Amino acid sequence: MPDGMDVDYDGLIPNNVGLAQDARVRKALETWHPGYIDWWRDMGPEGFQESLVYLRTAISVDPKGWAKFGYVRMPEYKWGVLLAPVVEGRRIGFGAHKGEPAWQEVPGEYRAMLRRLLVIQGDTEPASVEQQRHLGATAPSLYDMRNLFQVNVEEGRHLWAMVYLLQKYFGTQGREEAEDLLRRRSGDADSPRMLGAFNEATPDWLSFFMFTFFTDRDGKMQLEALAQSGFDPLSRTCRFMLTEEAHHMFVGETGVGRIVERTVEAMKEAGIDDPTDVERVRALGVIDLPTIQRKLNLHFSLTLDLFGNEISTNAANAFNAGLKGRYREDKLEDDHQLTSSTYPVLRLRDGQPVSEDVPALSALNMRLRDDYVTDCQGGIGRWNKPIEKAGYTFRLQLPPVTFNRKIGEFAGFDSDPARLPTGDDHEFIDSLMRPVMEAGKYASWIAAPKVGVDGKPGEFEYVRIHG
Ligand code: BYC
Ligand code: FE
Ligand code: FE
Numbered sequence: 001m002p003d004g005m006d007v008d009y010d011g012l013i014p015n016n017v018g019l020a021q022d023a024r025v026r027k028a029l030e031t032w033h034p035g036y037i038d039w040w041r042d043m044g045p046e047g048f049q050e051s052l053v054y055l056r057t058a059i060s061v062d063p064k065g066w067a068k069f070g071y072v073r074m075p076e077y078k079w080g081v082l083l084a085p086v087v088e089g090r091r092i093g094f095g096a097h098k099g100e101p102a103w104q105e106v107p108g109e110y111r112a113m114l115r116r117l118l119v120i121q122g123d124t125e126p127a128s129v130e131q132q133r134h135l136g137a138t139a140p141s142l143y144d145m146r147n148l149f150q151v152n153v154e155e156g157r158h159l160w161a162m163v164y165l166l167q168k169y170f171g172t173q174g175r176e177e178a179e180d181l182l183r184r185r186s187g188d189a190d191s192p193r194m195l196g197a198f199n200e201a202t203p204d205w206l207s208f209f210m211f212t213f214f215t216d217r218d219g220k221m222q223l224e225a226l227a228q229s230g231f232d233p234l235s236r237t238c239r240f241m242l243t244e245e246a247h248h249m250f251v252g253e254t255g256v257g258r259i260v261e262r263t264v265e266a267m268k269e270a271g272i273d274d275p276t277d278v279e280r281v282r283a284l285g286v287i288d289l290p291t292i293q294r295k296l297n298l299h300f301s302l303t304l305d306l307f308g309n310e311i312s313t314n315a316a317n318a319f320n321a322g323l324k325g326r327y328r329e330d331k332l333e334d335d336h337q338l339t340s341s342t343y344p345v346l347r348l349r350d351g352q353p354v355s356e357d358v359p360a361l362s363a364l365n366m367r368l369r370d371d372y373v374t375d376c377q378g379g380i381g382r383w384n385k386p387i388e389k390a391g392y393t394f395r396l397q398l399p400p401v402t403f404n405r406k407i408g409e410f411a412g413f414d415s416d417p418a419r420l421p422t423g424d425d426h427e428f429i430d431s432l433m434r435p436v437m438e439a440g441k442y443a444s445w446i447a448a449p450k451v452g453v454d455g456k457p458g459e460f461e462y463v464r465i466h467g
Contacts, residue, residue, distance in 0.1 A: 015082065051464060055149065093336060115166070120194055143460075230322030285445060307369040439461040
């Protein structure tokens, strides 16, 4: 038995799950592989497939040194199957089976529920790659282009992670699901991706950074909840995915942060006192703060829909079954069964949002969402720092959770178009999306990063476009 630390790097699929000794699953994944590469070539980053990109590849699951950096052509990236190390004696931490040994095989009674969770999780990964496929052509720098492609190949690896679980534990059905994951397409009228936000466009780089800040953070929250799973292979899978997820949110937070920084700097230089003087700010070739706020409103609200309904029996069942826990369940101090506790949830009562205590089990989606909102808040505070420092009173803020919703009680409740990006905003942003492909140079609307990737200097050529 592999102890889960050593990665076998020799075969087609780097892994620490003993694929070399597991002929059936190895064969299934090797059979799936060509379809994945076809999908990557058709739906992955447009152009740049032959470029040499300075990427990190996961080579171990040791938190101290799991990645190595080097130039890679994306289709040749080593997408591996990596699970966090086994925790000896791990037990189910919540729900009806609390205290029982964690499952190494799928419990028959929960097969369908678990499969659904894996498929939904798996579906979002390629969806995001599809949504971002046109962005390479307008990258504001080689540094940013490289970060985009890093996120893309890792989302590809996250798809591999779910496909491994489906192929290993779900037989023929799992194989069919794995094929369907390559068949659905973001935004396709006949065969769309499963969740709403993953069928929306990511038309420009401000959207990309907002997406990686807000939507990848839903990924973090959902993966944290699944990392608590009593189904141990899922828990281990998600724990390793979370190490990669941290970088995606870093890209989003610093991306928006650098845009804000550049805008504030340009306004100061030009002696503009009023950040809402949009015409003057835009004339400087930077993105005005009110437009950034509207994009923020859009991406935050789209992402809130990913947490599902306020009251959810699906969520209660998954918790009872021990399949999906709360955020950092293992750090919480209560009975971990929630059979008699309540949780406050915002409900629509007589046309108004009102907080109501409901059974905690049925409110698990909202509990996770509340933890998510708290997590977002920190980043917003950091975005506001340069604005504050420059003496402007303008502040970016999260809109109310009831704004622009399509799922749940507040669907259609308040979708004031003045708070969402307008056609004019998009036209202006589009006008700025001109590629900058000279090493060390940045587009007018975004500040250079404070530090390079892997300690590289400012002039480093993160993407060798022509290979
Ligand atoms: N769009 O009982 P409810 C990531 C459906 S992101 C469409 O409230 P539940 C990533 C729902 O499916 C993380 N349909 O649902 C980020 C259900 O349908 P059925 C992805 C929706 O199950 C960036 C019905 O409405 N992972 O990794 O409690 C880049 C009743 O709803 C939506 C996960 O989400 C929607 N937004 O909650 C790359 C984890 N919302 O079954 C990657 C796995 C709800 O009755 N998924 N519906 O026909 C789950 O845990 C849950 O399925 C959800 C929904 C939280 C998504
Ligand atoms: Fe992911
Ligand atoms: Fe991600």
